[in-house]
Amino acid sequence: MFSKSLTRITLLALAMVASCMLFYDEGFAGFAPDWQWQRGYQPQQPAIIMHDQRLSSFQNGVLLTGISDAINIQITDLDRKTYVYSYDRSLQIDLLADDAPALLNLQITPDKQVIRAALESRTGRSSGRYAFRDRALVPVSHIITEQDGQLRVSARYIGVVAEQQCDTRGHCLIVFGKTPYAKDAVFYSADGGRHWQWLPKWQAPEADGTYQILGITGPQSLLLVQQGKLYRSDDLGQHWQVALDMAPLLAEKGIDPSLYTSHWRYNGYHNLVIWHEVNRDEDDVSPHFLLTDFNLQSSSIQSNQWGEGSIIAAESSPQGDFYFVLAQEPRQRYTLNQLQTDGTLKPRLQTGKKALTKLYTGNKLFMIAKQVNDPAHMTVSLDNGQSWFRMKKLPNSYEETVLFDSWHNRLFRFPRQSYHYPKLGNDAGLVYETVVVE
Known part of the structure; x- marks a missing residue:
């Protein structure tokens, strides 16, 4: 009898432990499916090792850069007494070959010999304590498009990508950072990145200060934010007009623009949102945010309202809807919310204390990364938030780069470190895998 009682107590204790684990960690709720990555090509050409990949999605394709x-x-010797390396530096990419993708620098400096001499000046034998660097010695940006179901390098630029944007129809813009060979250079493509045109008359609205390109609104029209002002250009950056100045609006709400960071997001159509996270008064310990919805067609504020909590993530869908992940007090309640036309936020998913982080929005698709209670999985919906299921989390960002193609509900995966690359890539030397989320 004592044995039976002990058995019952033991089973009850195990049930309580299991219940706690189920409540605090969804990972014990069963096995979540993993991503089924596919390599849609046969290895053919020596692999091109890339990093800092970016992706812009549009209706008929994608634009990638890396x-x-x-x-x-190549290290040739190491003096173990002084730890000084001897090494040879050589060109591993023939940028000026007759069959190489277009080198956009030639639109700025047409003389190939000048560029060749600049490249060769970085080669030869050398020595030092550090043979390898964190940054590329001569960075080359690959501009990549999708053709016949395969990724192809359409062009290259000696320099780094600072900004890139595409509109829904595939009008694309890339801003390259400063290099030893050219000043800031901006290029425009009207066909999804296959052909590029240098914009020599591009100029930022203000001479000083950084800027952020928000989006492309038409074949010649751009949106850019600088120093808290929204600018619009209808001639590809030659001239700019102020479309919105946030400073007076913030002053009306008692907000000093110099004390808070502005966050801007364009939905690809006729609206953009701006939000500021602030404390409304000295005694306010709960975070609040001011969310502004600006309509580009009417050049007017559609809504300008306070919200409670912190905005953890914000994205817009291909259809132009805005979504926000909020962490709200008390007790850090996490929700996914859709912005309504009246400025209110409509909850689409409520997870309680289960923390949500990065948000992906596609065609009727949501993917939200989680942490704390269930860091090994993601929450996914394929029916615009009507039902949800779990998937394994995306690969570790230290080992691989995963980019999301929102128009086609696809994920692209690239090796992140050189030692993760295979010897061969596709017929353009590109190494990647994809999965369609369905």
Whole structure:
């Protein structure tokens, strides 16, 4: 009898432990499916090692960019007394070959010999305590498009990508950072990145200060934010007009613009949102945010309202809807919310204390990364938030780069470190895998 009682107590204790684990960690609720990555090509050409990949999605394709080093470093000797390396530096990418993708620098400096001499000046034998660098010696940006179901390098630029945007129809813009060979350079494509045109008359609205390109609103029209002002250009950056100045609006709400960061997001159509996270008064310990919805067609504020909590993530869907992940007090309640036309936020998913982080929005698709209670999984919906299920989390960002194609509900995966790359890529030397989320 004592044995039976002990057994019952033991089973009850195990049930209580299991219940706690189920409540605090969804990972014990069963096995979540993993991502089924596919390599849609046969390995053919030596792999191009890239990093800092970016992706812009549009209706008929994607525009990707990634950076490689034009210089290969081969260690030839190491003096173990002084720990000084001897090494050879050689060109590993022939940027000026007759069959190479278009080199956009030639639109700025047409003389190939000038560029060749600049490249060769970085080669030869050398020595030092550090043979390898964190940054590329000669960074080369690969501009990549999708053709016949395969990724192809359509063009290259000696320099790094600072900004890139595409509109829904595939009008694309890339701003390259400063290099030893050229000043800031901006290029425009009207066909999804296959052909590029240098914009020599591009100029920022204000001479000083950084800027952020929000989006492309038409074949010649751009949106850019600088110093808290929204600017619009209808001639690809030659001239700019102020469309919205946030400073007076913030002053009306008692907000000093110099004390708070502005966050801007364009939905690809006729609206953009701006939000500021502030404390409304000295005694306010709960975070609040001011969310502004600006209509580009009417050039007017559609809504300008306070919200309670912190905005953890914000995205817009291909259809132009805005979604926000909020963490709200008390007790850090996490929700996914859709912005309504009247400025209110409509909850689409409530997870309680289960923390939500990064948000992906596609065609009737939501994917939300989680942490704390269930960091090994993601919450996914394929029916615009009507039902939800779990998937394994995306690969570790230290090992792989995963980019989301929102128009086609696809994920692209790239190796992140050189030692993760195979010897061969596709017929353009590109190494990647994809999965369609369905």
